[in-house]
Amino acid sequence: MLTCKEFLAELSDFLDEKTDQEIKTKLESHISECPNCFVICDTARKTISVYKGMKSCTIPEDIHTRLMAAVERKIAAKAAKKV
Amino acid sequence: MTLYASGSGTGCGYSPAYSPPSGAWENGDSRKMATESVSLAAAAAAEISEEAKAELELVNRAREGDMGAFSALIRQYEGKIFRLAMNITQNREDAEDVLQESFLKAFEHLDQFQGNSKFYTWIVRIAVNQALMKLRKRKSDRTVSIDEQIDTGEDTVVREIAAWDPDPEVRYSQAELNTILTEAIDGLAPIYKTVFTLRDVDGLSTEETADVLELSVPAVKSRLLRARLQLRDKLTRFFKRKGDDAFAYM
Numbered sequence: 345m346l347t348c349k350e351f352l353a354e355l356s357d358f359l360d361e362k363t364d365q366e367i368k369t370k371l372e373s374h375i376s377e378c379p380n381c382f383v384i385c386d387t388a389r390k391t392i393s394v395y396k397g398m399k400s401c402t403i404p405e406d407i408h409t410r411l412m413a414a415v416e417r418k419i420a421a422k423a424a425k426k427v
Numbered sequence: 428m429t430l431y432a433s434g435s436g437t438g439c440g441y442s443p444a445y446s447p448p449s450g451a452w453e454n455g456d457s458r459k460m461a462t463e464s465v466s467l468a469a470a471a472a473a474e475i476s477e478e479a480k481a482e483l484e485l486v487n488r489a490r491e492g493d494m495g496a497f498s499a500l501i502r503q504y505e506g507k508i509f510r511l512a513m514n515i516t517q518n519r520e521d522a523e524d525v526l527q528e529s530f531l532k533a534f535e536h537l538d539q540f541q542g543n544s545k546f547y548t549w550i551v552r553i554a555v556n557q558a559l560m561k562l563r564k565r566k567s568d569r570t571v572s573i574d575e576q577i578d579t580g581e582d583t584v585v586r587e588i589a590a591w592d593p594d595p596e597v598r599y600s601q602a603e604l605n606t607i608l609t610e611a612i613d614g615l616a617p618i619y620k621t622v623f624t625l626r627d628v629d630g631l632s633t634e635e636t637a638d639v640l641e642l643s644v645p646a647v648k649s650r651l652l653r654a655r656l657q658l659r660d661k662l663t664r665f666f667k668r669k670g671d672d673a674f675a676y677m
Contacts, residue, residue, distance in 0.1 A: 401506040
């Protein structure tokens with residue numbers, strides 16, 4: 345059986361379903377017998393899941409306004425060059 | 428990997444570090460035509476999603492000077508770019524500068540965007556480089572590395588092992604949950620925060636994340652694992668099942 349350290353080294357790939365079948369079987373065997381690693385795996389999976397569902401961030405309106413003003417200046421300068 | 432050494436670089440000039448892949452920075456008059464035909468060919472050949480096609484259409488309209496189209500791209504990605512810039516610079520003013528510089532450079536070089544990658548992947552590379560240049564300027568007397576503070580040991584920290592409720596997030600309002608998640612991420616070292624955000628929040632692949640940050644794939648994987656475990660540890664304080672231990676799951 346894998347050690348816990350070996351299990352943790354493969355955890356990310358396991359969570360991303362990127363391990364080959366042989367390793368996957370060993371990892372599944374490990375968590376079926378190691379409650380600590382089972383919990384770590386389960387809660388790490390949940391961690392990724394809650395962040396994936398995180399509301400996308402918005403920026404403060406004043407920052408957006410200054411950004412748009414800068415872009416408009418850039419577009420105007422580009423248009424002026426063409427003339 | 429050290430990305431920038433003190434005193435190197437040319438300020439705001441384009442650095443080869445953010446050249447998009449596949450030779451997007453060729454010089455000469457033929458560049459624009461070549462790039463456009465590549466974009467259309469790439470879109471057709473790759474059978475890209477409707478969403479990606481719509482985005483490419485926005486880019487094409489923005490290239491022709493359509494402010495509305497470029498505004499739509501800004502609206503879509505400004506939040507992510509600002510968050511990324513905050514993650515790297517840890518400073519609101521610098522992050523705002525990075526946000527502006529990134530979109531201005533993107534606009535200036537739109538004709539070099541090829542339709543074979545997501546617009547976000549393209550602009551995020553520009554933003555990462557702008558943010559790192561900010562760091563370099565701020566710390567001009569020393570080398571700035573994107574992975575400083577990284578312990579090179581292979582061990583991972585797991586402080587608390589406790590089972591969580593099946594849906595622990597329902598204990599909190601959306602606002603409370605956002606605060607918990609944001610504060611947990613903010614507690615990570617910048618490189619963990621950046622890798623985790625690009626990979627697990629923004630949905631870039633491991634390879635794209637490695638490419639954007641100019642790290643190796645194993646380096647991204649190592650930092651991603653650490654970030655995930657550290658966040659898991661931080662969230663356990665809020666999400667663990669009351670009165671249970673690890674064996675409650677078995």
